[in-house]
Amino acid sequence: MKRKWMTGIIIVITAALLLTVSAGIAKETAKHKKLKLPQAAVEAIAALSARAAVQEVEREELLDAFDAEVKDSAGEYNVVVTADGKILSTEMEIGQETLPAAVAEAFAREFKGAALKEIEKETILAELQIVPLASPKTTYGAVAVIDGKQTEITVDSAGKVIKMEADDDEDGDDKDADNDTDDDDDNDDENEKDDDADK
Secondary structure: OHHHHHHHHHHHHHHHHHHHHHHHHHHHHHHHHHOOOOHHHHHHHHHHOOOOEEEEEEEEOOOOEEEEEEEEOOEEEEEEEEOOOOEEEEEEEOOHHHOOHHHHHHHHHHOOOOOOOOOEEEEEOOOOOOOOOOOOOOEEEEEEEEOOEEEEEEEEOOOOEEEEEEOOOOOOOOOOOOOOOOOOOOOOOHHHHHHHHHO
8 A cells, every 4th residue: 555655656746747847848949939030130031932931940159140940832941040141051851852963872872771761951151160369358247137127248358248138028027937037936036045045
């Protein structure tokens, strides 16, 4: 009887953990879907295909660009584009019959004739170059809530603001599902936890 009781508790805990993880993934996906492309980036994608419809957008922090999932009559593909409308790369799944002969031969040789399950075509239009600096650049970043929005500001050593980004929540604040400012669902603020821990 005790073993059945313990098994029941383990099942309930496991189910709760799975629900928490699923909710976190859904929340993160929703954040990405709300991200919008700057107008110049939208126009650059439209130049690739007049019927292109942007499905989802993610931020490419390293490249300071956007990764847009696009759909048109040809299918779905990804476009990496800068805020000022420069297309850095495109990536799409293609059929084996569209491969250039030399590429098809290389795959057949290297995969020893095995069936190809997924084929992607990536076209790179610009590459990231690493350029050594004559002197290092130091920046400072901080996050605070301004007018109900979580805002991140980056400043250089001279005090010049380099970048300012505000959370674009549709409801205009940075509160989560439990109406507080931390990322969990326990209805208390992160700062309140820290205060309690200090007592």
